[in-house]
Amino acid sequence: MIEINLLLIFMIAGALIAVRVKDLLSSVIAVGAVGIALSLGFLILKAPDLAMMQLVVEILSLIILIRATIRKDIPFSMSGGWTFNTSATIVFLALFLAVAFFALKGMPVFGNALMRVSGAYITQSPALGAKNIVAAIMLNFRALDTLGEATVLFTAIVGVLAVARKIGHKKES
């Protein structure tokens, strides 16, 4: 799979640019490029539903992030707390890499998924009349998960409305 390797290298380059560059707007644009590359990667990995969803979500989150950063590109200082920051970074990265090493040892080789659970889903879904198995899993077999997702979205929107409204309490004089 040379295509997915090339796309991953492109994504890593975009992420490095997004982390290193000083200007906030350039950083947001670079992370948008990473998201579009992820959408292409989903298409290569035979997941067309995910590619469409990722494209829409990426455009929306890019608009939101640009709204947050437009005309506010203030350079930030790097002085103070250097040893604590660097040591915390090293500790967290080492912890993550150690856990990932043990997790990767138990993974099957790339390209040979086990499909122990989804085999049952695939054999049952023609009886339900579903052609697209991802839609069948989301709306039939795991509909409660989708209900939870809708709940999370609603809660987040309520939170945004509560945080971002302009009107405060009126003081009684």
Next chain:
Amino acid sequence: MSEYLLCLILFSIGLYCVVRKRNLIKIIIGIGIMEYAANLFFVLAGYRKTGRSPIFSADQQVLNMVDPLPQAVVLTAIVIGLALTLLLVAVSIKIYEKYGTFDITKINKLKG
């Protein structure tokens, strides 16, 4: 295995960005990069070499399609990631209005 390793490097870049950077927007971007890497890892784990997309056709059998279960899970996770970004950006805009900066070391009105 090189796909898994590159995905791991992408996640590490996001983790570095969250822990090391001091700008709120940079931290949100780091969380986004970590989320991309996690989603991609799920789909990579469900890939089969000879697989086609999980949509039924006349000659489609169980063993010649990719695993549809990680795709359904990631579809949920992408939408929740959008909600997370929305909430974080709303809180950061409020912080900017109150303190006039995105630098997390300058936001210290609560310090005793």
